[in-house]
Amino acid sequence: MLITTTNEIQSMMPTARWDRPEQLYGYLEEEEAVALEPLLGPALYSHVIAEYDRLNNLYGDITATTVRPTGKAKEDARLAHADITERLDQIKQGKYRETFVTPEPGEKDVPEEDMRTIRLIRICQQIEFYRMLSHKAGMLTVSFNEGGGMNVVTADGYDPAEEKRMDRVVKDAYMSAGRSTDSLLLFLEADAKGPKQFTEKWQEADAFYLHKDLLFQTARVLNEYLDIKGERMAYVALVRDIRFCQNTYLKPRIGGKLLQAVVDYANGGTIDHSPLTIDHSSMDTTAEADSSLFTLHSSFNELLSLLRQALAFYVEARRTSISHINPFSASSSSSRSSSSSALKEETLARRDSMTDAQQAMAMACQYIEDNLDALGDAAVGTPIYNAIRAREAQEQREAQDADAAHRRMCRERMTQNRKKLFTAFPATHIRPEHK
Secondary structure (H helix, E strand, C coil), X not given: CCCCCHHHHHHHCCCCCCCCHHHHHHHHHHHHHHHHHHHHHHHHXXXXXXXXXXXXXXXXXXXCCCECCCCCCHHHHHHHCCCHHHHHHHHHCCCCCCCECCCCCCCCCCCHHHHHHHHHHHHHHHHHHXXXXXXHCCHHHEEEECCCEXXXXXXXXXXXXXXXXXXXHHHHHHHHHHHHHHHHHHHHHHHHHCCCCCHHHHCCCCCCCCCCCCCCCCHHHHHCCCCCCCCHHHHHHHHHHHHHHHHHHHHHHHCHXXXXXXXXXXXXXXXXCCCCCCCHHHCCCHHHHHHHHHHHHHHHHHHHHHHHHHHHHHHHHHCCCCCCCCCCCCCCHHHHHCHHHHHHHHXXXXXXXXXXXXXXXXXXXXXXXXXXXXXXXXXXCCHHHHHHHHHHHHHHHHHHHHHHHHHHHHHHHHHHHXXXXXXXXXXXXXXXXXX
């Protein structure tokens, strides 16, 4: 569990009053299993849980609302929660200073690795708590007991919340959970590009930001071809569709060898490790070699753009909706009446997307056919290469057959002309027949 204290709950919702946070453990555990663990992956999730216990024991508390001593001894940690009079006396004696346990400048006694871990844990806590609140707010407002069934929960000194205000709280919690989820992915993505403190463990998760086996490796690349509002979670949700479309629509058309070469080029921007080869020994000058390499890069860059465009349309055709649906929109009669028209629009959008995808795929295949030699060895053995070579072989056979037929016809005409030549003379020299 990543939320075990009242301080942690109040740091995310200051108006909350939970004297026993363990009452929420069941709901929080559900959100950890459903939402948080898939984002982190098994290895990183286990690491975060272990670090949560270690940091709490080390610093006494890791919430942004908690003050702690400069030192790390248990006695200093006890003073953080001591009586205010005792705390002020310690401050006057210079043995204690109030400070927040936050990964910000000024916390020189906190290791940088601990600061980043604390930041990661807090983001995880926000996802877990706000998702729980958006999903379980209704259940938290009622009581279920043996004698009276379901009752409304009230407290002295507090007025019951109006239904409209309750809906607003649920909506705000849902939006906060979404923002926190995107913040988590951005934080881990930045870590993967920088210190790499969590990258090795995060690689096991489906939400890992870099998918080197796909033409759309990151959310940023996908957003250039498909409008996902720059949201990392939208990319995570589409990864399976991207992989399915890439293997189902693109791979059979252009071949696995060429597709892998394009994917390798997309990952590194180079073709040094692709199956392409350039025979520099047969080239006379360095300028000629550089020109050939430039042509190779240009061909792959253009092909990559065409394949990404086709893949984006295929993915769009598989999306469950053509726009972002607000889960908190009122299910009024007007919204129900417009559901059929929305379904019709979605059907038309899917059909148009599939048509655009097929057209874009045809353009990519035509480009491969027109630039087969420029793509080098990676295109050898692919379906388009084999089809072209088969067509060329068929054309060659047809040309040979036509040439053989022409030669045969010429021989037959020569034979006929020869016969006509000898039969045209008068038979004056023929001997008379003797009786």
